[in-house]
Amino acid sequence: MAKNKSVFMCQECGYESPKWMGKCPGCHQWNTMVEEVIKKDTPTRGLSASSSSGTQQKPQSIVSVKSEQEPRINTHTTELNRVLGGGIVPGSLVLVGGDPGIGKSTLLLQTSAKLAEHGQKVLYISGEESVKQTKLRSDRLDIAAEELFVLAETDLDLIEKAVNDINPSVVIIDSIQTVYRPEVTSAPGSVSQVRECTSHFMRIAKTKGIAIFIVGHVTKEGAIAGPRMLEHMVDAVLYFEGERHHTYRILRAVKNRFGSTNEIGVFEMKELGLAEVLNPSEIFLEERSKGVAGSTVVASLEGTRPMLVEIQALVSPTSFGNPRRMATGIDHNRVSLLMAVLEKRVGLLLQNQDAYLNVAGGVRLDEPAVDLSVAVSIASSFRDAPTRPTDVIIGEVGLTGEVRRVSRIDQRIHEAAKLGFERAIIPDKNLGGWTIPKGIEVIGVSTVEETLHYTLGG
Structure with missing residues (x-):
């Protein structure tokens, strides 16, 4: 019998080393190397679906393969259907990540209940709660469905046996860091365990046609814990975002093999669980103060959904040598770039000013179409001159101060008109080729300075 081999493996990126090191050469993180024992007599199992089913697949011409539309499972939750691309694809493996308590x-428990109420058999496997604790949570959420089965188990072999016995349509694993495989000697949650268990769930999903959702914990940096390969193995990666002290939650798709990426679904946390928010623009703007300097509204496009969000800026003089630049919900480096453009191209003296930016409602905006609205908010606060409360401002800003075109401008303007906005400031390159809705005036601008003339009077 061969001797067991001991290696040191990074818990962040999976880098292997024969000796311990304080700093991982792969991801450059400190104190992440953990010793793991590899048994030589443990047979390795392939990751292919064909090997696990025992049948040999033969190469086929791609022309001869019939492309049939996969029937999707309706979750009966509009927001979740949108994020998944129209529903759950049978045989898919979906990773759901988010902060603790979000x-x-x-x-997933509410989604399981809705699926079970409409005839789908669902197996909810909890590795962090007992069956009675899950029942207490279901009572609080007013869930009672006969086709929803609950199991408190962390052994992968016993989980697979339960899946074979029940043969459900959907399986929920909460969470992947608690599941372990007895043949792997490392502790649950380690890189080896997470990688092996995820690959095993992938084989189950592909061979049996069962849709599997796995919950992944996140690190303090916001990434899903475990090896980076975990996100490459699954079919879709969903992030559940939001501030714990705010009631609104955003479900964002960052990877989806069966639908559009960067789709979002908006939920509100209530006493009886999560409720869908079908019109998030109205929700995010309902507490907006009118006639206050530093506040503008932008029509941001998240996936296929246009969403109107308020951007707030506060610019105040500082007595220190290095002014502060803080941003919530928007990239900090992008704010510094826009302030440099305002100082160089417009002539605003911002080098001795503290600047604080905030996207109201806890939303995160990543697209460049919000640049012009951010720049106008900063200039409005600096000059203490409020903008018109019925203005919506859209556009990307270049380093020379020009305003560049944005995509799908017609959807953004129609959403603004639907919510009662009377004027839209957009790039002049976006004028023409689409129908302007009634009740809203559209003004094209080519530079940031021209935009400030329309919004702040100069």
């Missing part, structure tokens, strides 16, 4: 388990 509502991942609540979302």
